[in-house]
Amino acid sequence: MLKVVSVFLLVLGVVLFSIGQWMAFEIYVNSKLTKMSQNVAQFTYGLYFGESLIKLPNSSENIFLIRAKDGKVITTNNTVGPLSIDDFTFAERSKEGNYIYVYAKKININDYLSLLVDKPLTLGVSLSGLILFLFGLFLILRNTGISKVEKVVSMPDENLIKRLKALRVSLAMGELIPRESLQEAKKIVEDIIKRMEGEK
Numbered sequence: 001m002l003k004v005v006s007v008f009l010l011v012l013g014v015v016l017f018s019i020g021q022w023m024a025f026e027i028y029v030n031s032k033l034t035k036m037s038q039n040v041a042q043f044t045y046g047l048y049f050g051e052s053l054i055k056l057p058n059s060s061e062n063i064f065l066i067r068a069k070d071g072k073v074i075t076t077n078n079t080v081g082p083l084s085i086d087d088f089t090f091a092e093r094s095k096e097g098n099y100i101y102v103y104a105k106k107i108n109i110n111d112y113l114s115l116l117v118d119k120p121l122t123l124g125v126s127l128s129g130l131i132l133f134l135f136g137l138f139l140i141l142r143n144t145g146i147s148k149v150e151k152v153v154s155m156p157d158e159n160l161i162k163r164l165k166a167l168r169v170s171l172a173m174g175e176l177i178p179r180e181s182l183q184e185a186k187k188i189v190e191d192i193i194k195r196m197e198g199e200k
Helices: 003-050 109-120 120-154 156-171 179-199
Strands: 062-067 073-076 088-095 098-105
Touching: 003 062, 003 073, 003 109, 003 120, 109 120, 156 179
Parallel strands: none
Antiparallel strands: 062 073, 062 098, 088 098
16 A cells, blocks of 8 residues: 555656746746747837837847948847857848847746746646655655565574474484374475575
């Protein structure tokens, strides 16, 4: 019964942990996509109305830069600033001397972990799954340890086997016991020895 409960806790723990992580990842990706969509909408709006320096609502997520062949540059206000280019992936497109560069911030584990802390439901589901998994694992390991100890305790003693063998020999040689009882005693001793040697 304990083994079934342990396996159930392991499976339930994995399922809950996976659900919590999936919820957190979905929230993280959707919020990131929302911020990027807002930036694209703002950049398109500014471009349509002829702005050359466009302020983005979520400036840490995107950088946009257009360089025309006549030298005109249209960019976002975060092009020069504390942002590191290594934190971004980018795509470039060019045609007839006109270039456009679009930078998008890479997925960051620190942002993901801070989202986990900000969203207690996802953190709670993940932690409860992890705790159940570890508890189930502990029960399985403890149960395995107990069964090993039981096997060690039930192992026959070498001296006992030697004594029983000696008893068998002495019974075979002695004429003190009637023949029928002697045969029965030898049979019992041999059965005990076989069973004990079989348990090893």
